[in-house]
Amino acid sequence: MPFARISELPNHVGQSVTVRGWVTHLRSSGKIAFIVMRDGTGVLQSVLVKSQVTPETWERFGTLTQEACIAVTGEVKVDARQPGGHELGLTELTVIGASPLDYPIQPKEHGVDYLLDNRHFWLRSPRQVAIARVRNEIEQAIHDFFYGRGFLRVDTPILTAAIGERSGLFSTEYFEEGNAYLAQTGQLYGEAAAAAFGKIYTFGPTFRAEKSKTRRHLTEFWMIEPEVAFNDSDDNMQLQEDMLLFIVTRVLERCRAELKELERDVTKLEGVKGPFPRIDYTDAVEILKKKGSAVQWGDDLGAEDEALLVEGHATPVFIKNYPKEAKAFYMKENPADPRTVLCDDCLAPEGYGEIIGGSQREDDLDKILHRLREEKLPEPAYDWYLALRKYGTFPHAGFGLGLERTVAWICGTPHIRECIAFPRMMHRLKP
RNA sequence: UGGGGUGUAGCUCAAUCGGCAGAGCGCCGCACUGUUAAUGCGGAUGUUGGUGGUUCGAGUCCACCCGCCCCAGCCA
Numbered sequence: 001m002p003f004a005r006i007s008e009l010p011n012h013v014g015q016s017v018t019v020r021g022w023v024t025h026l027r028s029s030g031k032i033a034f035i036v037m038r039d040g041t042g043v044l045q046s047v048l049v050k051s052q053v054t055p056e057t058w059e060r061f062g063t064l065t066q067e068a069c070i071a072v073t074g075e076v077k078v079d080a081r082q083p084g085g086h087e088l089g090l091t092e093l094t095v096i097g098a099s100p101l102d103y104p105i106q107p108k109e110h111g112v113d114y115l116l117d118n119r120h121f122w123l124r125s126p127r128q129v130a131i132a133r134v135r136n137e138i139e140q141a142i143h144d145f146f147y148g149r150g151f152l153r154v155d156t157p158i159l160t161a162a163i164g165e166r167s168g169l170f171s172t173e174y175f176e177e178g179n180a181y182l183a184q185t186g187q188l189y190g191e192a193a194a195a196a197f198g199k200i201y202t203f204g205p206t207f208r209a210e211k212s213k214t215r216r217h218l219t220e221f222w223m224i225e226p227e228v229a230f231n232d233s234d235d236n237m238q239l240q241e242d243m244l245l246f247i248v249t250r251v252l253e254r255c256r257a258e259l260k261e262l263e264r265d266v267t268k269l270e271g272v273k274g275p276f277p278r279i280d281y282t283d284a285v286e287i288l289k290k291k292g293s294a295v296q297w298g299d300d301l302g303a304e305d306e307a308l309l310v311e312g313h314a315t316p317v318f319i320k321n322y323p324k325e326a327k328a329f330y331m332k333e334n335p336a337d338p339r340t341v342l343c344d345d346c347l348a349p350e351g352y353g354e355i356i357g358g359s360q361r362e363d364d365l366d367k368i369l370h371r372l373r374e375e376k377l378p379e380p381a382y383d384w385y386l387a388l389r390k391y392g393t394f395p396h397a398g399f400g401l402g403l404e405r406t407v408a409w410i411c412g413t414p415h416i417r418e419c420i421a422f423p424r425m426m427h428r429l430k431p
Numbered sequence: 432u433g434g435g436g437u438g439u440a441g442c443u444c445a446a447u448c449g450g451c452a453g454a455g456c457g458c459c460g461c462a463c464u465g466u467u468a469a470u471g472c473g474g475a476u477g478u479u480g481g482u483g484g485u486u487c488g489a490g491u492c493c494a495c496c497c498g499c500c501c502c503a504g505c506c507a
Contacts, residue, residue: 028466029469034465045467047465066457101458106443107457108442110443185507210504212506213500213502214501215501216507218507222507303504304503356507357506357507399507400507427499
């Protein structure tokens with residue numbers, strides 16, 4: 001008997017096939033019974049009629065439990081009542097792996113904390129499968145976008161000497177070299193690679209030992225960091241916009257079923273079109289003051305301020321050219337207003353907040369040295385990075401896209417912890 | 432690290448003024464030939480997060496401790 005995946009059943013109507021998967025629901029009415037199962041490609045209901053199967057098969061149905069792994073054999077029939085449009089008239093039933101009665105997840109509401117304790121099982125639920133598929137599509141879209149534009153993917157190290165940004169570092173012993181730190185960014189390596197390959201991007205995990213406990217933070221998250229030689233800050237924002245539009249278009253094209261499962265309002269995503277507004281920080285402060293914010297020029301913008309700025313926009317919004325003091329040392333001074341640097345934050349609509357931080361990099365050796373000293377950063381750790389400004393320095397710009405934040409926005413999930421298979425948070429290292 | 436919540440059955444939650452510890456789901460049994468988280472009837476299920484205090488009596492009031500959630504900050 002040929003094996004089939006549930007998604008392939010339309011090609012087997014009228015034929016007898018065997019489908020393997022896991023029981024999600026069992027229903028019985030005395031002489032007729034139903035098995036609903038999942039195989040990762042779809043959902044299938046099999047029907048058993050007592051008078052049409054062997055007594056052994058009927059008895060075996062009685063032993064089934066939720067999440068038992070089974071193989072069902074029978075004829076594929078078209079049935080408009082079924083979500084997938086097909087049904088199996090069962091003739092044979094085999095138990096591949098039994099499942100005891102105390103399976104922790106029931107077909108009902110559970111609290112998030114409980115579900116995260118059981119994340120290894122929660123992954124099996126339709127909503128979680130849909131999120132994982134959208135994430136996968138976004139990842140593939142990003143690779144396709146950069147590949148199509150001639151970018152080289154560079155895999156940067158995860159174990160590093162103390163280098164990167166200022167926030168918390170995870171450390172571990174590293175042979176005779178003292179401590180190694182888990183990478184918080186691949187950017188500095190990306191800059192080195194940009195001078196070798198022109199246009200590059202990194203795609204990998206990053207680690208932040210910040211004691212953040214919000215729906216927007218993970219201690220381990222995936223970041224995409226392009227770095228482009230000869231791009232300025234405006235080119236940089238255009239690249240961000242093009243990439244986000246590419247991602248949204250791709251998900252709308254290929255993930256309709258998943259978005260429906262997630263009950264995502266797709267009109268919100270369909271309304272995402274270029275160009276995205278580019279608001280100067282200085283103008284943003286004036287807008288915020290008019291809206292009643294207490295923000296003063298020089299302050300970094302808080303989450304509440306960011307929400308006010310995105311309010312009323314259907315697309316992501318760029319806020320650019322922040323005051324120097326609010327941003328990292330490597331950002332290039334703005335020649336038009338040296339109090340500020342050439343950078344941007346990209347704020348997603350619908351309250352999802354910052355999904356990208358980017359900047360043109362400081363390419364002047366004296367200026368970057370000055371900023372490094374102002375920030376009291378350990379100069380020797382940056383020797384190779386500074387040398388990039390000594391030997392053939394070049395204008396360049398790049399950004400970091402937070403993958404889980406992007407997935408959360410596109411899926412419309414309330415918390416980014418659902419947007420990665422096994423989230424790492426302050427109080428969660430297991431499973 | 433600050434502010435606000437919350438903790439009761441396997442899960443989701445209720446318990447009025449301090450007065451017998453409850454319901455739904457799930458589970459077990461029975462019935463049912465088209466169910467969609469099937470339905471109907473019956474049944475079992477507790478260290479009320481912990482320690483101490485007030486009281487004739489504490490899930491409820493008080494003190495301390497612990498866990499978690501949300502918000503802020505940090506950032507993607």
